[in-house]
Amino acid sequence: MPLAYLLRDSLRPPSSLVERKGPTAPRSGKGTYVAERKIAQPLQRLTSFTEDMQARGLRPASRVLDQDLLPAPLELAQALAVAPGAELVRIRRLRLADGQPLAMEASHLPHALCPGLRDVDLSAHSLYEVLRTRYGIRLGSAKQTIEASEPVAEERELLQMPEHVPVLRLHRLTCGDDGTLVEFTRAVYRGDRYQLHVELR
Amino acid sequence: MPLAYLLRDSLRPPSSLVERKGPTAPRSGKGTYVAERKIAQPLQRLTSFTEDMQARGLRPASRVLDQDLLPAPLELAQALAVAPGAELVRIRRLRLADGQPLAMEASHLPHALCPGLRDVDLSAHSLYEVLRTRYGIRLGSAKQTIEASEPVAEERELLQMPEHVPVLRLHRLTCGDDGTLVEFTRAVYRGDRYQLHVELR
Numbered sequence: 001m002p003l004a005y006l007l008r009d010s011l012r013p014p015s016s017l018v019e020r021k022g023p024t025a026p027r028s029g030k031g032t033y034v035a036e037r038k039i040a041q042p043l044q045r046l047t048s049f050t051e052d053m054q055a056r057g058l059r060p061a062s063r064v065l066d067q068d069l070l071p072a073p074l075e076l077a078q079a080l081a082v083a084p085g086a087e088l089v090r091i092r093r094l095r096l097a098d099g100q101p102l103a104m105e106a107s108h109l110p111h112a113l114c115p116g117l118r119d120v121d122l123s124a125h126s127l128y129e130v131l132r133t134r135y136g137i138r139l140g141s142a143k144q145t146i147e148a149s150e151p152v153a154e155e156r157e158l159l160q161m162p163e164h165v166p167v168l169r170l171h172r173l174t175c176g177d178d179g180t181l182v183e184f185t186r187a188v189y190r191g192d193r194y195q196l197h198v199e200l201r
Numbered sequence: 202m203p204l205a206y207l208l209r210d211s212l213r214p215p216s217s218l219v220e221r222k223g224p225t226a227p228r229s230g231k232g233t234y235v236a237e238r239k240i241a242q243p244l245q246r247l248t249s250f251t252e253d254m255q256a257r258g259l260r261p262a263s264r265v266l267d268q269d270l271l272p273a274p275l276e277l278a279q280a281l282a283v284a285p286g287a288e289l290v291r292i293r294r295l296r297l298a299d300g301q302p303l304a305m306e307a308s309h310l311p312h313a314l315c316p317g318l319r320d321v322d323l324s325a326h327s328l329y330e331v332l333r334t335r336y337g338i339r340l341g342s343a344k345q346t347i348e349a350s351e352p353v354a355e356e357r358e359l360l361q362m363p364e365h366v367p368v369l370r371l372h373r374l375t376c377g378d379d380g381t382l383v384e385f386t387r388a389v390y391r392g393d394r395y396q397l398h399v400e401l402r
Contacts, residue, residue: 140402141400141401141402142400142401142402143398143399143400143401144398144399144400144401145396145397145398145399146347146369146396146397146398146399147369147392147395147396147397148349148350148367148368148369148390148392149349149367149392150365150366150367164351164365165351166349166350166351166367166368166392167349168347168348168349172401189349191348191349191350191367194348195346195347195348196346196347196348197344197345197346197347198344198345198346198347198399199342199343199344199345200342200343200344200345200373201341201342201343
């Protein structure tokens with residue numbers, strides 16, 4: 001079906017089909033193939049990175065860059081409705097898909113909601129799974145903003161990005177199913193490897 | 202409410218609140234103000250550019266760049282499920298918000314669905330309004346992809362973009378409420394002026 005072909009098939013970006021001239025991405029193959037397609041994420045369901053990657057047959061991995069406590073700066077305190085200076089757990093992770101750097105995520109959670117989270121091994125487990133199984137926190141909804149942006153130097157380096165490739169910058173505020181503000185995340189995805197899908201009505 | 206403040210208030214981009222250091226966008230004022238804030242679009246409702254801008258108190262305007270007929274290239278024929286070479290109406294518009302260039306949109310519709318559309322004045326009317334009132338076409342749903350990208354030279358020039366500012370590139374396939382494939386649109390929004398919002402569950 002053309003519709004599915006155009007907008008659903010993550011193996012070939014729509015842009016290569018209908019907009020840009022130039023060589024077409026290979027439809028099968030090995031090696032550089034992962035780097036040449038874009039990974040499409042369905043937008044409206046609240047899923048973890050781990051679930052997203054597994055759903056499309058890619059092997060997710062995380063490298064934890066930081067996992068520490070910090071006093072909430074004013075902006076994060078406002079976002080999470082905690083007192084300025086309240087303890088937050090900060091988890092910064094490099095996200096990989098089939099071994100290739102795809103995104104950087106910085107998650108911030110009120111420590112009072114998840115004491116001890118700083119010491120949990122998150123390179124092997126989904127944060128959302130840990131929240132559910134260890135803290136009984138089930139996520140209910142999130143508000144997300146999306147913008148196109150230039151990466152900063154650290155992002156470009158960690159994501160091993162070529163020059164002049166932009167990023168998709170996502171900010172997400174996630175609530176538990178009881179409405180508690182649980183997590184504020186800033187994520188940066190390689191623009192040349194990542195694509196969002198959304199259905200509108 | 203912090204949540205609303207952070208993710209809802211289009212007068213200050215979230216990125217300036219919680220991520221980047223630097224001068225804060227002014228909260229009131231004239232002149233350059235429009236150019237310094239980002240315009241946030243709620244994602245999940247299918248609205249026209251005209252409706253979007255009006256909903257947030259901005260004056261929408263369009264400059265029609267092309268409005269012509271062309272034989273459907275293979276990719277657009279596949280997208281719209283018409284025969285290759287079938288007549289399409291193509292409408293390319295520069296979109297402005299309060300007089301500032303914000304986006305370029307190229308819409309493609311099967312001419313058989315909307316004969317005479319080539320000659321309708323679309324600088325003053327919403328395409329979606331014309332489809333409804335003149336052709337009885339009510340739009341039902343759309344599938345959209347979103348990616349971050351570098352603008353090409355023509356886009357940068359028409360949108361009057363500074364160097365090294367990326368764009369949000371949106372592709373949208375829109376169906377009528379009876380499931381007919383009505384429109385395939387490629388849109389390019391200035392990354393420094395535009396932001397999408399989405400709610401996840």
